[in-house]
């Protein structure tokens with residue numbers, strides 16, 4: 653099993669763990685792990701994600717309050733222009749020291765979590781709880797960052813709110829060519845128009 657400190661996302665918090673009332677400032681950039689989003693909307697592996705905020709030590713764990721800023725790549729859903737934006741997300745999460753201690757102290761809510769349950773719970777419960785390493789020396793921020801990004805990723809990214817999209821006939825970008833239009837209607841309609849003209853001339857032979 654890999655040690656928590658082997659991950660760049662495992663931040664050292666041993667200095668303040670189990671010492672209520674202390675806080676540790678975080679201000680760093682960490683490489684994005686693989687598998688955040690997809691090729692359409694996501695963060696490329698290795699791109700720097702900024703992590704800033706504070707760990708505050710309370711009686712039963714550490715609270716992280718801060719912000720992730722990730723270079724999200726996306727594609728405009730209307731004109732398919734590639735987009736790349738720093739996407740900032742505020743985040744608050746709880747890292748309990750351990751389930752036994754938490755159960756004894758509070759007796760409710762967070763007490764039922766152990767490390768494995770936390771990882772599952774982080775995905776479908778609103779309470780953002782993440783595990784510390786067994787010796788409370790490290791807080792692994794990777795799952796927290798991953799969950800936060802996936803929740804906040806733009807679903808319908810647009811290059812601008814009033815993007816005009818692409819010409820439905822030739823695919824030209826209508827933002828760059830606002831006056832673009834087609835004088836010639838496409839072949840199916842052209843042959844219908846011919847047919848209509850033919851019918852009309854048959855109906856009205858004098859024309």
Ligand SMILES: [Zn+2]
Pocket residue numbers: 728729730731732733810811812815816817
């Ligand atoms: Zn667009």
Ligand SMILES: [Zn+2]
Pocket residue numbers: 819820821822823824832833834
């Ligand atoms: Zn066109």
